[in-house]
Amino acid sequence: MKKLVEIKDVSKIYNPGENEVRALNHVSLTIGEKEFVAIIGQSGSGKSTLMNMLGCLDTPTSGKYFLHGQDVSHMTDDEQSDIRNREIGFIFQGFNLIQSLTALENVELPLIYRGVGKKERERLANAALNSVGLEKRKTHRPNEMSGGQQQRVAIARAIAQAPPILLADEPTGNLDSASSKEIIKIIKRLYSEGRTVIIITHDPGIAKQAKRIITISDGKIQSDIINPDYKED
């Protein structure tokens, strides 16, 4: 199994000094290609910090982060932007669609920042929307869609430019159970199509959908197990 994500002895300290908060405390973690991982923890456990770190939104105070073998722990803002664009598809709890743009335009965004030409961009964005079953909602704006539909647009946006990693932060947190099932189904399918999926959640029900479950609390990894109950859909 090839290493995709490799975190070595990473710490993240907020407010260094007397009131310092160790959000991550000497964490080491390796995730290979085509894995399906859930990172579970309560709020304040450090899981959001870990997710920001994995998503190249944040840099560690100490330790190293290798992505695809490349050290990304100390990059400039623009280098981080490029890495995010190329390597990571984000799926957020609050969908994070831009309200003034249509579904299609939202999905096109990462492709614009990638520098993809208009025609190719539209083709890729259409394909991504089709793959999440939203071919009829392309010209709708986020406020004209249900939460489940919005999250599917967000998924389409995350996969449009085919990044190797999908990073989902409480992807079902704002959804009813029917929509949640739908979203989990799509995420599982994306995994089975050969992507690496990392879900960050506090919900054991969601976590047990993954093949590998990493539990984090107090900024440390408490357990890292292969899910015995995992089943393919």
Next chain:
Amino acid sequence: MGAVGEYIKSAIASIKNNKGRSFLTMLGIIIGIWAVLTVLVIGDGLRAEAGGQMESLDVVTINASLDVTKTDKYFTPDYMRTIEQDMSCIYGITPSISWWGTATGKKRAYDIYFSAGSEVLAKKGDNKILYGRYFTEDDVDDSNYVCVISQTAARYLFGYENAVGETVDVSDADMTVEFTVVGIREDTSRDKDYAKNDSPALLGDVPYTAVARAYNKDVNALFTEVTAYLHKDNKEEANSKLRSVIENVLDIRGDGAVKIKSSSGMDATADTILNVVTVVVTLIASISLLVGGIGVMNIMTVSVTERTREIGIRKSLGARTGSILTQFLAEASILTFLGGIIGIILGLSTAKIACSLVGFSFIVNPVSMIVVVAISTGIGLFFGIYPARRAAKLDPIEALRSE
């Protein structure tokens, strides 16, 4: 580069989403450009209006008069010719008199107003001969009944413009003289104004000797005042020489009887006033543009705050600092660019109305339009830098967390 097009597109979308606010933001720019443009275009019209005279500013005049309490001499035709010969720095010298009469042409009779002088009147800037010729030195010396009339006068009197060779009866009281038209000159704005009256009056030029002959006056005892026509470069030389030449020719040295008065250069004064007005309005407009620019900065800063989350989303998707910067700079400069365009439309409309009211020609200089557009766009770029940098420097985690 294609990406920049996308940023501009998204900037336009964002302006459209906030139409009311965008318009209010543009207002300062609109008013500034409007004011500047109105004044510039009216100023150009005024300059063009003065253009005829401006051109003739190459030709200036000096007046010389005799103090009748100190001498009983007159400027006779012979004296005048001698003065001309002694002063190579002037074009010529002439008495300036005017003569009203009634002119009867083929069609009907009109009031006519003649400028009477020597052939040097041809040097006046507004005397552009279209057909025939101006009257000559010989016409003056021989007191020929010849005249030059304007295009309008020719049309009124004869029904067509090229009336060279036609004759016109000019009468005053009991006297009537037949004049031959030797030349037609181009209309000036005065010709049009005079002809517009309910009882139209026409304009023309005649030799002063012809007028004297018509009234049977002694041309040697008529004129105590003359005007010298000369090129402006010779003004100093002529000013210093004219008095002594006249005193020599008229043989009145030491009497202190000659008064010299240079033309005051009214046009230059008007030009100065216009320049002052332009500077003042430009200053006011600059302040308006400055305030407008600050307004743009203000609104863009608000917009960045409101759209913090959007900026966070864009960054998480891979937007570089430069992409966000470009997007907001594009938004600010498109805003002021549109303001500039609206200002130009309003300014040109106002100037067009104003010019047609006062009868100036409406001249649009394309270069100044381009400059105006560049300035307004530049204001957006300049005042957009601060908010755009603020947006670009946002921390994506913080930005994503904001509501």
